[in-house]
Structures are given as structure tokens and as C-alpha cells.
Amino acid sequence: MKTQNRILTVVFICVLVLTACSPAATETQAPVPTATIVPSPTPRPEKNVSLNKPVRVSASWVVDPPERAVNGNPNDWWGAGGPIPQWIEVDLEGIYSVSRIKVINEGPTGYAAYQVFGRGPDNVNRLLHVFEGSKTNNQTLEFTPDTPWEDISTIRIEINSGSGWVGFREVQVFSRDEPMSLPTSPESTTPLFLAQVDTDTLETITPENAVLMKQVAMLGRGPINSLAWSPDGTMLAVASPLGVWLYDPKDLKSSPRLLEGHTRDVLSVIFSPVSW
Numbered sequence: 001m002k003t004q005n006r007i008l009t010v011v012f013i014c015v016l017v018l019t020a021c022s023p024a025a026t027e028t029q030a031p032v033p034t035a036t037i038v039p040s041p042t043p044r045p046e047k048n049v050s051l052n053k054p055v056r057v058s059a060s061w062v063v064d065p066p067e068r069a070v071n072g073n074p075n076d077w078w079g080a081g082g083p084i085p086q087w088i089e090v091d092l093e094g095i096y097s098v099s100r101i102k103v104i105n106e107g108p109t110g111y112a113a114y115q116v117f118g119r120g121p122d123n124v125n126r127l128l129h130v131f132e133g134s135k136t137n138n139q140t141l142e143f144t145p146d147t148p149w150e151d152i153s154t155i156r157i158e159i160n161s162g163s164g165w166v167g168f169r170e171v172q173v174f175s176r177d178e179p180m181s182l183p184t185s186p187e188s189t190t191p192l193f194l195a196q197v198d199t200d201t202l203e204t205i206t207p208e209n210a211v212l213m214k215q216v217a218m219l220g221r222g223p224i225n226s227l228a229w230s231p232d233g234t235m236l237a238v239a240s241p242l243g244v245w246l247y248d249p250k251d252l253k254s255s256p257r258l259l260e261g262h263t264r265d266v267l268s269v270i271f272s273p274v275s276w
Contacts, residue, residue, distance in 0.1 A: 118155060
């Protein structure tokens with residue numbers, strides 16, 4: 001009996017020793033949450049929304065029409081046919097969020113400031129940016145605003161300083177968004193001279209009837225390249241890209257007479273003192 005008790009005591013002591021020497025149970029730790037990285041959305045690519053859009057200008061040389069400023073070809077240009085001041089407007093034919101504007105200069109050179117305006121359906125010009133500083137031929141001017149210019153349907157650039165004739169190789173307006181439609185106006189936008197034409201009698205222009213075309217109106221008279229008074233002071237001659245205009249100085253509001261037949265820009269004009 002005593003031997004049996006000794007054995008039980010030894011076993012009990014061994015169990016206590018093993019229990020004391022066994023490693024403490026480790027606490028179960030909660031898993032560390034993994035940060036989820038959400039990629040930024042890829043911005044839409046920019047699109048030149050001024051490409052081949054309607055253009056209006058202060059003046060244009062016959063051989064360098066304004067359409068060249070938006071045709072996407074930097075190897076030709078719009079030329080105003082004269083020095084400052086000049087302006088050019090591009091009708092975007094929609095309401096855009098404009099992300100960038102790019103202008104490739106043709107002239108003037110030297111110090112010049114080009115004011116860039118944006119106009120929306122409210123028909124109010126807002127100054128967006130000024131390209132100011134030294135200008136050279138074929139120079140690229142570019143500006144990206146911090147946030148896009150909103151509600152722009154027309155871009156206008158005014159050139160009021162600089163030396164030499166005015167012209168742009170390209171006017172490019174960029175947007176990442178689809179345009180909103182322009183509001184329709186109940187007022188007619190038909191020019192007066194077209195309103196007087198019976199459109200029901202008009203025919204499609206074809207190679208066969210093109211020779212029968214007649215001029216119904218002329219918009220603008222071009223920039224003034226030169227002025228000359230007649231020897232007796234009764235006539236004022238004005239040289240322009242369209243030809244020579246003869247004005248009555250006593251009534252400058254009356255329509256002048258155009259001397260036709262010129263095929264290129266008329267740069268100067270003078271009266272002959274002998275034949276007059």
C-alpha cells in the first residue's frame with residue numbers, strides 16, 4: 001500500500017512539473033484588415049472640338065481664308081491681311097466643358113497679348129486667359145486651366161498688340177465631354193439678304209448650272225491697305241483684299257462702288273494726276 005502511494009505521488013508530481021513547464025497558450029489575434037486600393041478612373045481622352053467648325057473673323061486675306069485656322073493643318077494659316085487690331089471667333093456648335101486651348105501663331109511677332117474669351121448661351125464674353133509675351137512665327141501657345149471652363153459655345157481671340165500682319169496657323173479647343181445642345185431661339189437668324197430670296201425657286205448647284213450663279217450680297221469690305229484722295233478732293237479710294245472701293249467723302253455712310261477685276265489683294269492705290 002505504501003509502495004502504491006509513493007508511485008501515485010511521483011506520478012502526480014511529474015504531472016505538475018510537466019504542466020508548469022508547458023508553454024503558455026497563445027492568445028488568438030484578430031486579423032489585420034488589408035487596405036483596399038481603388039484605382040482612379042481613367043480620364044476621357046481630349047478631343048479637338050474646334051476642328052472644321054464655323055469661323056468668323058475681323059478680316060481675311062483672299063488667299064488665306066479663316067477656315068484654315070481650324071482645319072487641323074499647321075502648314076497653312078488664316079491671314080487677316082493687315083495689322084492689329086484683329087479678332088477671330090470659333091463657333092463650337094454646342095455647349096462644352098473646355099479643358100485646354102492651343103494656338104499656333106503666324107503673326108504678329110515681338111511682344112503681343114492675345115486675349116482669349118469664352119461665350120455661352122448667355123451671349124456674354126468671359127475673359128478666360130491672356131497669352132502675353134514675346135511672339136514668333138510658328139510658335140505654339142497652350143494653356144490648361146486648373147478646372148475646365150464650363151458652358152462654352154464660342155471661343156473668341158482678340159489680338160490688340162504686336163508688330164506685323166495678324167494670322168493664326170491653328171486655333172484648337174479641347175474637351176473631354178460630349179456637348180450639350182444649344183438652346184433654340186424663336187427669332188430668325190436668316191440674314192436680311194437671304195430673307196429677300198425666294199428659296200422655293202433655288203436649285204442645287206451642279207457643274208452644269210454653276211455658270212449661271214449670281215452674287216446676291218457681299219459681307220464686309222475687307223481691311224484697309226491704303227487710302228488715296230482724288231486730285232480734286234471729290235473721291236476717296238480705298239485699297240483692300242477685295243479690290244478698290246470708291247467713296248463719296250461727303251456721304252461716307254452711302255454704299256461705295258467697287259472697282260472689280262482684281263484677282264489678288266490690292267496693297268496700294270493712287271490717282272493719276274494726268275487722266276483725272
